Amino acid sequence: MMNGFEKRASLIKEKIMKTCLDMLRTTDLRGIRIADISKKAKVSQVTIYNYFGSKEALLQEVLKAYFDNIIREFEEYMNGGHTLKEKIEHIIFLEKESYKDISPGLIKELLIEDHELNQYVEKQYREKAIPLTIRIIEEGKKSGEISSDVSVESILAFIQLYMNQYETILEMAEKSGDMDQFLEGMVNMFFYGLCGKR
Template sequence: MNGFERRAQQIKNRIKETALKMLASCSPKQIRIADIAGEAGVSQVTIYNYFGSKEALIREVFRDYVQSTVDEFESVVRANVSLKEKIEYIVLQKKNNTHTLHPSVLAELVQEDPEIQELVRKNYEERSLPLMAELVGKAKANGEISEGISVETVILYLNMLYDSSARMLESTQNSEDLDKLVEEMVHVFFYGICGPKSQN
């Protein structure tokens, strides 16, 4: 990559980072190219030259977001750590992602754009689902999940945990409360609300 290409890529990345930051708190419909250009310190023409339209820019930002999220999940699934640590990551990832793209923004993007719908479907079927199956398979092999529980049931439970954790974690402000809540959610995942059976 020569100097011109490197500068062009830096500008493009700055535009995408600006759009992603705006999507953390604004509906895509509320964001204007002029707003992105002003925040990124570029002209509107530059944005159109690189991306063609606001919709194309948002699609590329969303594609990068999904890719990085799944890449991070893959690294956790394949890490040499316990299932408990992996579940803690899944819970906390939802909180971290909420600060990047708000759930209402994610829902709007998926509902309104068929290309984004297809991107989400393809990523889930081709990457996320196999990774979750791999996570469960490894945990079963290590004796961390009962052999009597199917992979499908564990994945369903993980999805429920992931989807509901955002609402609880969003209202948690200080780190001590957050640590306690995550610890309790992981405990419920493994033992239910009654806790482990006492060892007599």
């Protein structure tokens, strides 16, 4: 149980992190300064340095919390009562919602610059997202919704291909004029191929 001081400290830390995350949504990485975070969060720069030590450490903590939240929501969705097609769509376009949040380009830049953060995200992906995805695929194979001729490995590879081209697909979807319809078409092709349902 937190005492009054710890609770207050936790709330201040949360406010600083939320302000930083909000700024990541609209500001170029180079444009984010402790002075601006301090002004927007209405706390002193000294307070920010006391809690986080540096801008880099603050960004790392903010992004770790951000990815933890994405993984938690992913797990909740996968364990919810959704159809296999909805689950596959969610896996492929997991970033569709977070793209509106923080651009994949910025996330990529942060991951290149911060080796520890990159390792953390890789570990979360490897230990949580991949096993859950494999479980969903295996359940689909058991129920006959996924062909027994297709291996789990090849489905994972196919999903990876989609995810690697995610930025390009999103740009095309935005240019199409109807993003949701475009992405729905991509999911249908992933799921049923060019010939559609038979």
